[in-house]
Amino acid sequence: MTATGNGRLWDRIFEPGALSTVFQPILEIRGGARAVFAVEALTRGPRGTNIERSDILFEYVRRKRGEARVDRLAIAAALQEARALPGLPGLCLNVHASTLEQDRTLPCWLCELAEQSAIPGERLIIEIVEHAPPWSGRNFLDSLDRLRDLGMRIALDDVGLGQSNYRMILDCRPDLLKIDRHFVAGAGRDDDRRAVLESIAGLARRLGGRAVAEGIEDEEDLAASAAAGIDLFQGFLLARPQSGLRMREADEALARETAELPQPL
Amino acid sequence: MSPQILIVDDEEPILSAVREYFEPLGYGVDCARELEEAEALLAHVRYALLIADLRLTGSQSAEGLELVRFVRERSPWTRTILLTGFGSLEVETEAMGRGVDAFLQKPQPLARLAAVAEELLRISP
Numbered sequence: 001m002t003a004t005g006n007g008r009l010w011d012r013i014f015e016p017g018a019l020s021t022v023f024q025p026i027l028e029i030r031g032g033a034r035a036v037f038a039v040e041a042l043t044r045g046p047r048g049t050n051i052e053r054s055d056i057l058f059e060y061v062r063r064k065r066g067e068a069r070v071d072r073l074a075i076a077a078a079l080q081e082a083r084a085l086p087g088l089p090g091l092c093l094n095v096h097a098s099t100l101e102q103d104r105t106l107p108c109w110l111c112e113l114a115e116q117s118a119i120p121g122e123r124l125i126i127e128i129v130e131h132a133p134p135w136s137g138r139n140f141l142d143s144l145d146r147l148r149d150l151g152m153r154i155a156l157d158d159v160g161l162g163q164s165n166y167r168m169i170l171d172c173r174p175d176l177l178k179i180d181r182h183f184v185a186g187a188g189r190d191d192d193r194r195a196v197l198e199s200i201a202g203l204a205r206r207l208g209g210r211a212v213a214e215g216i217e218d219e220e221d222l223a224a225s226a227a228a229g230i231d232l233f234q235g236f237l238l239a240r241p242q243s244g245l246r247m248r249e250a251d252e253a254l255a256r257e258t259a260e261l262p263q264p265l
Numbered sequence: 266m267s268p269q270i271l272i273v274d275d276e277e278p279i280l281s282a283v284r285e286y287f288e289p290l291g292y293g294v295d296c297a298r299e300l301e302e303a304e305a306l307l308a309h310v311r312y313a314l315l316i317a318d319l320r321l322t323g324s325q326s327a328e329g330l331e332l333v334r335f336v337r338e339r340s341p342w343t344r345t346i347l348l349t350g351f352g353s354l355e356v357e358t359e360a361m362g363r364g365v366d367a368f369l370q371k372p373q374p375l376a377r378l379a380a381v382a383e384e385l386l387r388i389s390p
Contacts, residue, residue, distance in 0.1 A: 008298075009298065009299065009302055050295065050296075050297060050302055050305070050306055051302070051305065053309070055309050056305045056306060056308075056309050056310075057305075059304070059305035059308050059309060060301055060302055060305035063300075063301035063304055063305060064301050
């Protein structure tokens with residue numbers, strides 16, 4: 001059996017429509033004003049399997065050493081779903097660093113696919129996830145340059161944990177540093193966590209980027225993150241992941257309500 | 266909250282039989298059929314107990330030993346039972362060296378398996 005195997009579960013990933021996408025907003029909050037800064041595309045595995053959950057799906061995929069193949073599949077599914085999203089601001093697409101190292105044609109393929117989906121490259125944010133070195137080969141760095149040349153922004157996921165470390169930050173020079181929920185959860189009651197948030201937010205600014213606090217689940221952590229100098233937030237407290245259909249319905253409902261409001265004379 | 270169990274075997278009838286026996290006893294049961302699937306689950310779900318077959322892909326394989334090692338490194342709160350129809354003192358010694366909690370020969374009455382599981386979970390830290 002090859003590294004990527006031929007098991008039945010593995011094969012199910014590649015059945016038409018097996019991967020689906022939900023979207024979780026990243027909100028920009030300044031003072032009392034809230035706006036959707038971007039949405040992150042989150043991939044779900046085949047329904048009714050053990051790998052339906054995104055974290056388990058990609059853990060499985062990494063163990064099968066199939067990141068490059070499945071990353072493309074997940075991106076294609078996300079762009080297909082995202083093309084009908086209303087007023088799409090930015091769209092975060094997760095890509096393994098190892099995929100960028102191995103798959104040299106990914107930037108061009110991604111650009112063409114985005115064009116077909118009528119999503120400008122400038123709206124795409126490539127969110128780099130990684131769980132194992134090596135990532136910093138020449139191909140990886142070239143791929144980042146090409147993505148930037150095509151107008152895309154770079155985000156680094158899980159900052160503070162594992163391979164999302166200072167070296168990765170220097171290699172990627174990310175536009176967004178997404179702080180892992182481990183440091184965000186409980187920050188409202190923990191001075192040390194707040195110190196970590198302040199440190200990363202300051203580093204992001206110094207590097208010309210912005211920090212995102214992930215995993216916001218209560219008001220205390222939201223306030224602590226804001227006090228640390230962060231103004232981009234993601235988490236269940238603000239918005240749960242939802243399907244493209246639900247996002248469209250919500251947008252249409254809002255439009256109807258707005259239309260029914262008395263118009264100013 | 267009911268203890269969560271992961272059962273790993275490449276034979277569907279065994280998975281079904283163990284699940285059908287354990288669920289009415291109050292356990293939550295997940296089933297996996299291959300090494301990588303089991304490891305992905307163990308990395309993200311907190312299981313009280315792993316029951317794994319020694320061999321998942323053929324007569325010379327020993328994925329069960331890999332799973333015991335994985336649990337000791339990544340999921341130390343999980344108790345482990347290794348099942349095998351091809352037991353040998355050598356394999357049992359290696360399994361014990363990797364920290365398995367119980368090593369049982371197949372076939373094994375489900376009542377006996379449940380008794381071992383209950384005992385392990387009773388003394389679980």
